[in-house]
Amino acid sequence: MKVIYPGSFDPLTLGHIDIIKRLSKMYDQVVVAVLINENKNSIFSLSEREEIIKTQIEVDGLDNVVISSFDGLLVNFAKDLGIKTIARGLREVTDYEYEKNIAMFNSKLMDGLETIFLLSNPNYSYISSSGVREVASFKGDVSSFVSREVEGKIREKFDY
Numbered sequence: 001m002k003v004i005y006p007g008s009f010d011p012l013t014l015g016h017i018d019i020i021k022r023l024s025k026m027y028d029q030v031v032v033a034v035l036i037n038e039n040k041n042s043i044f045s046l047s048e049r050e051e052i053i054k055t056q057i058e059v060d061g062l063d064n065v066v067i068s069s070f071d072g073l074l075v076n077f078a079k080d081l082g083i084k085t086i087a088r089g090l091r092e093v094t095d096y097e098y099e100k101n102i103a104m105f106n107s108k109l110m111d112g113l114e115t116i117f118l119l120s121n122p123n124y125s126y127i128s129s130s131g132v133r134e135v136a137s138f139k140g141d142v143s144s145f146v147s148r149e150v151e152g153k154i155r156e157k158f159d160y
């Protein structure tokens with residue numbers, strides 16, 4: 001059984017890493033799918049985000065996790081790979097409202113598609129990539145929110 005774990009991952013947080021590790025124990029293969037959304041507010045380019053996740057997966061020794069990227073509709077990417085399960089993390093009720101809507105759109109767009117939700121680890125349930133971007137932009141301490149590897153990349157990027 002394979003699963004797609006999609007997201008922007010700008011940047012990869014401790015919450016994302018926790019979900020990837022848990023999925024890697026549940027599925028034969030986890031495809032981390034990075035959304036191609038180059039915009040002015042991104043910290044990292046697509047290739048940097050992919051490289052960061054790749055390094056993290058190596059550090060954590062997750063040999064059944066692969067990284068890919070997609071543009072356009074997620075269901076088209078899922079169809080191309082022949083994968084019918086998408087996983088998302090849920091932090092708060094607000095996530096549920098947003099995710100439920102997307103999951104319903106996706107299940108209408110692709111027959112047999114299932115979206116599964118993993119409850120975030122409570123230690124990380126307040127962490128968001130946007131929060132990390134904000135702290136990083138002011139050269140703040142991001143060590144509670146991201147791995148050492150990601151922190152290093154952020155410090156390089158923001159020169160601190």
Ligand code: PNS
Nearest residue numbers: 006007008009035072073074075102105
């Ligand atoms: O990390 P994010 O930004 O919360 O991830 C959101 C993501 C990438 C899962 C979502 O925006 C997405 O799937 N975008 C692709 C477009 C799409 O398929 N939308 C669903 C139909 S509404």
